[in-house]
Amino acid sequence: MIQSSELILNPDGSVYHLNLRPEHIANDIIFVGDQNRVEKITQFFDSIEFSTQKREFKTQTGIYKGKRISVMSTGIGPDNIDIVVNELDALVNIDLKTREPKENLTSLNIIRIGTSGSLQEDIPVDSFVMSKFGLGLDNMLRSYLIDEVSNPALEDAFIKHTNWDSRKGRPYVIPCSEKLEQLIESDKIFKGITATAGGFYGPQGRVLRLNIQDEELNGKMDNFKFEEDRITNLEMETAAIYGLSALLGHNALSLNAIIANRVSGTFSEDPYRAVDELITYTLNKLAGN
Numbered sequence: 001m002i003q004s005s006e007l008i009l010n011p012d013g014s015v016y017h018l019n020l021r022p023e024h025i026a027n028d029i030i031f032v033g034d035q036n037r038v039e040k041i042t043q044f045f046d047s048i049e050f051s052t053q054k055r056e057f058k059t060q061t062g063i064y065k066g067k068r069i070s071v072m073s074t075g076i077g078p079d080n081i082d083i084v085v086n087e088l089d090a091l092v093n094i095d096l097k098t099r100e101p102k103e104n105l106t107s108l109n110i111i112r113i114g115t116s117g118s119l120q121e122d123i124p125v126d127s128f129v130m131s132k133f134g135l136g137l138d139n140m141l142r143s144y145l146i147d148e149v150s151n152p153a154l155e156d157a158f159i160k161h162t163n164w165d166s167r168k169g170r171p172y173v174i175p176c177s178e179k180l181e182q183l184i185e186s187d188k189i190f191k192g193i194t195a196t197a198g199g200f201y202g203p204q205g206r207v208l209r210l211n212i213q214d215e216e217l218n219g220k221m222d223n224f225k226f227e228e229d230r231i232t233n234l235e236m237e238t239a240a241i242y243g244l245s246a247l248l249g250h251n252a253l254s255l256n257a258i259i260a261n262r263v264s265g266t267f268s269e270d271p272y273r274a275v276d277e278l279i280t281y282t283l284n285k286l287a288g289n
C-alpha cells in the first residue's frame, strides 16, 4: 500500500496539488504553462463540466466537437511537471481508496501547447515547433530510473559536441509519442529536438547582471546534429513531460510557438497569436477534423 505521506489526498479525496478526483479528467489532456491560457482553449468548447484551480494548477474539462478533453496549466518548469504528471497518473492508475496500483493501466494522451525560444535562424518568431525529442538539461528526472527510456547515443553525442560540463549533471533525451506525432503532423510545423532547461536565464544562456558558467551554450547547441535532427528550440517542460510519460506509460507530444529567436535576438510583436493558431489546430486534430 502506498503511504499517506507519498500519495497525499485532500479531505474530499482529490489529489493534493491538482485538486482533482478521477472522474474530473478526460483521457486527452492539453497542458499549457500559463493558467490564463486554459480559458483561451476552453472558450471554444461546446460545454464545460468541471473547473478547479489550486496554486498555478488550473484544470477545466469539457466537450469540444463531441470529444471530451481536459485542459490544465502546469506552471513553469520541470519541478512542476513532476507534480502534474505523477498526480495525473495516480488519478488513472492507482486505486485512491485502497492506495494500490491498478492491474489494468490507462494511457493518457498529453499534448503540451507552449511558448519557446528558437535556436535556428530559419525558425523565426511566430512559427511552430513539434518536439520529436526532449533533451533535458535540468536533472529533475535523474531521481528516477530514466535510463530505461532515454537515448544514450544521442546523449553522448550531445555531451561530446557541446563539451558539456559534467558538474551540471548528465543531459537526458526522450522521444515523443509516435502516435500523437502522426495525429498532429503538419508541414507548417518544424520538427526537431527541444532542449528543456531548468531556468529561463542562466540555464538558457541569458546573461543579465550575473555571470554564467557557459555563455556559449546556445551557440554550441545551434549546430548540433544527430542523424537528421537538430536542436530547434529551448523551453522548460518538454523533456520532463516526455520522460515521466514514457516511464509511466502515457503518450506525450509537445508543440511550441516560437516567441523569441536567440540567433537574431528578436522577440515576437504578438507572442500569443501563434499560440492561438496552435490551439485551434490541435483542438481540431484531437476532435478528428
Ligand code: R1P
Binding pocket: 032, 033, 034, 075, 076, 077, 113, 114, 115, 116, 200, 235, 236, 237
Ligand atoms: C517561460 O516564460 C515559460 O514559457 C515557456 C517555458 O517553457 C516556460 O514555462 O512555456 P509556457 O509558455 O508553456 O509557460
Ligand code: URA
Binding pocket: 115, 116, 117, 118, 200, 204, 234, 235, 236, 259, 260
Ligand atoms: N520560453 C522559454 O523558456 N525560453 C524562451 O526563450 C522563450 C519562451
